[in-house]
Amino acid sequence: MPLTNHALIEELIKLDDRRNEYLQKQGLSLTKNSINAWLTEQHSCQNEIKTLWNELLNLAKTAQQLNHSNGLIISNQLQHNQRAFAALNCAAGNVSLYGPKGQTYI
Numbered sequence: 001m002p003l004t005n006h007a008l009i010e011e012l013i014k015l016d017d018r019r020n021e022y023l024q025k026q027g028l029s030l031t032k033n034s035i036n037a038w039l040t041e042q043h044s045c046q047n048e049i050k051t052l053w054n055e056l057l058n059l060a061k062t063a064q065q066l067n068h069s070n071g072l073i074i075s076n077q078l079q080h081n082q083r084a085f086a087a088l089n090c091a092a093g094n095v096s097l098y099g100p101k102g103q104t105y106i
Helices: 007-023 032-042 045-090
Strands: none
Touching: 032 045
């Protein structure tokens, strides 16, 4: 049975925790430069490991950018929905109240 998105995220978090714990036991700080130096030292003749690490970093960067874009889309859609709801509520003759930041509350 395939894992759900939630289960995949939980698994990624567990693996990240395990990796961080291992690297800290090796005396490393959890910075990109520290991990790159360690990989070079430990696996200088294994370019495949460095290639995989760089692919992982690129995927993480892409995921971060997509997450940011999705957040902006969701925020814009929420604002649109709030304005539409306020307009419909006003058209129905309901009184609108304003919140502390000037947004309408029904």
